Amino acid sequence: MMNDRTRSSPRAAPRVAGAAAVLALALGLALVLALGLGLATGPARAQAAPAIGWAPLAGDGLHDPKGPAIGLLQEPAAALSVLPPDTAGNKVGWMRALDGGFIKPRSTINPDLTVNLRTTEVLLKRTGEMPMVRFPHRQHTLWLDCVNCHSGMFEMRAGATKNNMFLILQGEKCGVCHGAVAFPLTECQRCHSVARGSPEAAAFGQGLVRE
Amino acid sequence: MTARRGRHASWGLRPALLVVAAAALAGLSAQVPAEYGDVVLNKRSDNAGVRPVVFPHWFHRIRFRCKVCHSELGFTMRAGANDVLMANIIDGKFCGMCHNGQVAWGAEQCDLCHSGKPGVKSGIYGSHETRGPGKW
Numbered sequence: 001m002m003n004d005r006t007r008s009s010p011r012a013a014p015r016v017a018g019a020a021a022v023l024a025l026a027l028g029l030a031l032v033l034a035l036g037l038g039l040a041t042g043p044a045r046a047q048a049a050p051a052i053g054w055a056p057l058a059g060d061g062l063h064d065p066k067g068p069a070i071g072l073l074q075e076p077a078a079a080l081s082v083l084p085p086d087t088a089g090n091k092v093g094w095m096r097a098l099d100g101g102f103i104k105p106r107s108t109i110n111p112d113l114t115v116n117l118r119t120t121e122v123l124l125k126r127t128g129e130m131p132m133v134r135f136p137h138r139q140h141t142l143w144l145d146c147v148n149c150h151s152g153m154f155e156m157r158a159g160a161t162k163n164n165m166f167l168i169l170q171g172e173k174c175g176v177c178h179g180a181v182a183f184p185l186t187e188c189q190r191c192h193s194v195a196r197g198s199p200e201a202a203a204f205g206q207g208l209v210r211e
Numbered sequence: 212m213t214a215r216r217g218r219h220a221s222w223g224l225r226p227a228l229l230v231v232a233a234a235a236l237a238g239l240s241a242q243v244p245a246e247y248g249d250v251v252l253n254k255r256s257d258n259a260g261v262r263p264v265v266f267p268h269w270f271h272r273i274r275f276r277c278k279v280c281h282s283e284l285g286f287t288m289r290a291g292a293n294d295v296l297m298a299n300i301i302d303g304k305f306c307g308m309c310h311n312g313q314v315a316w317g318a319e320q321c322d323l324c325h326s327g328k329p330g331v332k333s334g335i336y337g338s339h340e341t342r343g344p345g346k347w
Contacts, residue, residue: 055244069326145282181248
């Protein structure tokens with residue numbers, strides 16, 4: 001809108017110039033939207049989630065549209081549109097995809113390697129005016145190994161590690177994954193899910209950890 | 212420049228302005244179309260005269276849990292922190308644990324990994340949502 005004013009000169013016919021600016025902007029926007037939407041939105045997915053679909057590789061701004069890989073590499077829409085939908089990130093509910101058996105990702109390359117799983121939950125209480133954070137080991141250990149977080153990033157003992165949103169927003173602590181590959185930092189309530197005084201908070205009793 | 216623009220708000224300029232407006236908007240949203248978690252590896256590719264590598268997290272996590280690459284294969288969870296050479300890959304390290312023609316296509320299929328647009332900068336892409344760990 002500011003463009004209307006800056007672009008229409010008082011000496012030229014201001015109305016024509018203004019209208020042209022609006023037209024140019026509208027067409028530009030339409031072009032960008034078309035690029036963003038691409039042809040990726042499958043009909044099945046369109047019903048499941050109204051969110052913008054997946055850009056085709058040739059239009060994602062990273063792949064060389066003239067390169068020989070286009071047409072050989074799997075397109076995001078082909079793989080992701082058939083998985084449980086979500087509104088953020090890859091627009092895939094990755095946990096539901098895993099728990100529901102939609103995907104069966106390997107846990108190891110070496111079959112002799114131990115797979116460490118854990119189900120304890122940790123309550124992070126010092127969250128200011130936000131609801132408290134419930135950290136579930138189950139979901140995290142299904143994807144990750146203990147060493148990915150412990151003990152470099154997080155001490156083994158609950159409550160012993162300094163952590164806050166400043167660090168997370170800078171890509172430290174939880175922000176190493178959340179905001180990069182795991183659900184993004186726009187999804188506050190997915191972590192900040194335990195209201196003070198709620199039955200869920202009471203389930204932790206006086207401690208920070210529960211089975 | 213201003214004088215010229217003022218005098219000729221003419222149809223001759225209109226297509227050019229349109230293109231400029233579209234390009235500016237496309238530039239603003241340049242990161243948006245990339246898939247969440249896409250990583251570009253271009254520490255050496257441009258200099259070596261090959262396309263940069265595009266690593267799609269979405270493709271890999273369908274087939275492997277995070278722990279396979281980030282624990283078993285030894286990839287640090289920080290884009291840019293892993294100094295991987297083609298020699299390492301051919302030796303069966305890092306990407307080469309799977310990209311060996313057995314689990315996944317082998318290193319001789321250069322173009323399938325080196326599929327990026329020349330000049331695309333290294334980093335993690337996929338909209339504003341990835342800004343945190345995008346630091347290098």
